[in-house]
Amino acid sequence: MIAIVDYGAGNLSSVKKAFDHLGAQAVVTDQPEILATADKIVLPGVGHFSSLSALEKNGMREALLQATSGGKPFLGICLGMQWLFEGSEECTEISGSGIFPGKCRQFPASVKSPHVGWNSLTIQTSSRLLRDIAQDSFVYYTHSFHAPVLAATSASTEYGLLFSAAVEQENIFGVQFHPEKSGDVGLSILKNFCEVVC
C-alpha cells in the first residue's frame, strides 16, 4: 500500500487518481501511524512552503523521517521534493528535512515567475524512477522556487538557470514537476515508483 500524505495543502485527489489508474493501492492519510504500515510513501504538495508547517503538528514529520531513514521508498512531489532540502527562501521559518543539502531559491528576474507549463527533462544519470523515460521528455511544472543541482540530481530542467527536476538517492526520490499532470510520461514515472524495490 502507498500512503499519500495529506497535510492540508490543496487537493491531493489527482495523485490518488493517478495511482488508482495504474491499479496501485493508495490511501490518502493524515495519520502518522499509517506510514509505519505503508510499503511506500508519497509526499505531494502545491502552494507555499509554509504549508509544510502542518507536518509538525501531529508527529507526521517524525514519522516521515523515521520511514525515510528506515529505507522505505519515498517520493516527494513539488513541495514534497523541496521538503527533502534544508529549506526554502519562500519561508525561512520552516525547515525541510535536510536529507539533501542546500536551499530552494527564487528564479532569476530574467524569467517570468511562477514557472508554469511543460518543460523538458535532461536526464543525467541512470535513474530508477526515470527508467525508460526518453531524454527531453516534457513534464508539467507549476512553481516559483527551485532546488539546486547536486550529486543526487537525476534530471535537470532549464528555466533561467538549471535546476533539479528530479533527485534520487537510495530509497529517496523527488520530482519538482507534477507526474500526475504530465500525461503518459508522468504515469510511466509513477508506475516506475510503484515497481521500485529498495
Added chain:
Amino acid sequence: MLTKRIIACLDMDGGRVVKGVRFKNLRDAGDPAECAAAHARNGADEIVLLDITATSGNRNTLLGAVRNTARSLFVPFTVGGGIRQLEDAAAVFDAGADKIAINSAAVRDPSLISKIAARFGSQAVVVAIDARKTDTRFEVFVAGGRVPTGQDAIQCARQAAVCGAGEILLTSMDRDGTQSGFDCTLVRAVAEAVSIPVIASGGAGSAHDFIEVFSDGRADAALAASIFHFGIENIAQLKRELHEASIPVRWPC
C-alpha cells in the same frame, strides 16, 4: 525549454459542451468528459471547462461534469463559471479541478483572489478577463460578456496579479468565436504589464494565428474551443506546424 501551451476550452451549458460566436448562438459540441479526453489524446497541454451559464441552480451539474472529466484526465484541468466565494472554489477543487478560473466575482471583489490563493496556492487561481476594445482602451466585461464594468483590462490584470492570481486568461470578446485571429495588441499589452503567465483567448482560426500570438502577442499559452471541437484544426497537426515555425511546443506528445 519552457514550451508554449495549447489549451482546449470546453464551454459548458447544462452539462453539454457548446460553442457560440461572440458569446451567442450556442451549438452542441458533445459530452465534457469525452471531449476533454479526446483533446488530451490529441496533444492538448491543458483543458479548461467553463460553465458559461452557471447559476446556483445548476451547481450540481457542474460538479458532476468536473468529477467525470477529472477522473481519467492526466493533464492540468481548470474549471470556471459561477465561482463566487471560497466555498464554491473548494467544492470544484474537491471534484478534481487543479485550478479554478474566476471572472465576475474577482472583478467585483479582488480579495476573493487572495482568499483562494492563500488556501489553495496562487498556481490554482486563474483570473479570467473578458475585454472589448473601445476607442481608447480595452474595457472589462463580466457575467459572460453581458455587463460592462468601466474597468481597464490592463489595470484589472495588474490588480489580479498583485492579489495573488497565478495566471491571466485573457479573452478578446471582439474576436471570440470569429476565427479571425487573436487580438495580439490586447494580449501583448497585458503580457508586458504582468509577470505571471497570460493565456490568450478569442479568435483562433489557423496555425498562423497561434504563431502570431506567441511571437507578436508574447502569450505564454493560447486557448481555443471552436476550431478544435469541429475538427477544423487538429491539435497534433497544429503543434507540428508550430514546431516547424520554431515555436517551442510539447511535440511530439
